[in-house]
């Protein structure tokens with residue numbers, strides 16, 4: 196098979212399957228890291244010193260080392276210690292990748308949350324208190340939306356980065372889109388020595404990030420009515 | 423009977439004593455001005471009255487009811503404090519309007535939240551809402567903001583923001599309305615409009631405590647003046663007693679900065 200028109204449908208089919216794995220990793224990471232990041236943020240703002248120090252050290256380690264190394268450690272460490280890996284098959288690799296991504300992104304998100312929470316002036320809470328509001332009324336009616344407004348732009352950046360970072364899961368052989376594209380280099384389904392499928396994966400990232408940029412931009416715009 | 427009685431109020435921050443034995447009283451419908459140099463404890467006193475700070479000692483009574491007594495720990499229960507706060511209103515130097523709400527919504531918000539706790543709220547929802555809205559509108563009109571009700575705080579000038587903040591505090595009908603340097607964050611050309619509104623409230627016999635550096639205004643509007651220095655009330659009396667015939671050397675020194683400068 197030489198003609199690109201013949202190869203194209205086969206390649207696209209494989210890339211689609213890889214991209215679904217990419218999307219799954221993306222959404223699972225968001226689903227896990229968004230709430231976990233909030234817990235870490237509260238922990239690092241805690242008045243209980245040991246907890247806040249512990250959280251700060253964890254965030255420092257996770258943010259200070261490459262995600263790729265974290266993935267490798269999570270994937271290979273159990274095997275080295277217990278003699279056999281706990282991550283079995285594609286499902287095992289997906290769970291390992293998810294754990295790594297969720298922890299990594301939760302740490303980045305926690306710093307963004309912390310900035311958003313601490314960025315709301317103390318006077319807002321005090322104004323609410325003086326007006327006889329309860330703490331929860333103040334949170335839900337006054338400060339929450341101001342925090343969200345502060346959080347949305349940096350979160351958008353992180354989310355766009357996450358889309359591209361999912362490709363790092365290739366290092367533990369997760370069959371995401373880069374892995375799928377690369378398979379045609381080594382040979383797969385009668386196609387070998389082809390580099391263009393790998394290059395073509397970029398189109399998927401571009402389109403997905405384009406859609407996300409538009410959606411997140413709309414959200415940001417929605418919150419533009421106040422300062 | 424005095425509407426407000428403050429007795430032997432103390433407040434410490436860590437090791438510094440910021441309020442040392444503050445006692446004064448205020449009659450209903452009167453205006454009390456508090457003057458004094460920076461760091462003398464004026465803001466801290468207002469914050470104690472509004473329960474934003476917990477005093478270390480003393481008593482606060484409003485209409486004869488003891489709101490705070492350092493000897494009675496039960497008087498500082500969280501659930502109780504919220505109700506007690508409603509006796510006081512506080513207008514901040516930096517307005518602290520809620521940016522995501524319009525001027526009208528800022529004035530209505532707290533009242534609506536309080537109304538929700540009423541037993542008959544569900545049955546009379548529409549009626550209550552209309553009532554709150556019309557009261558808020560008439561307050562904003564009184565503040566000269568009839569054509570600014572649907573604007574957000576960032577669309578208003580500092581003077582307009584502060585007048586919204588005053589309306590917001592008045593909406594809850596506090597017994598005593600406190601102002602912490604209400605014009606200090608404003609451009610000089612905007613202070614007049616805010617002072618005029620406060621003067622209007624004084625003429626309607628609104629009970630007020632005003633911390634201010636506007637000496638001419640304090641003299642004009644108040645029935646009583648306190649001069650605070652280093653956490654103490656050094657001198658108090660009628661405006662003419664304090665401004666024209668100050669007894670203490672520190673008061674004279676402080677006032678001379680305003681007459682000469």
Ligand SMILES: Nc1ncnc2c1ncn2[C@@H]1O[C@H](COP(=O)(O)OP(=O)(O)OP(=O)(O)O)[C@@H](O)[C@H]1O
Pocket residue numbers: 435436440458459460461462463464465466467
């Ligand atoms: N939260 C705090 N923690 C520690 N010290 C504080 C705190 N708030 C105020 N102080 C100190 O208490 C003293 C009185 O402060 P306060 O703000 O009441 O003075 P003020 O009379 O309002 O001054 P200004 O005219 O500058 O507003 C100051 O020395 C200040 O540094």
Ligand SMILES: [Mg+2]
Pocket residue numbers: 464465466602
């Ligand atoms: Mg002050």
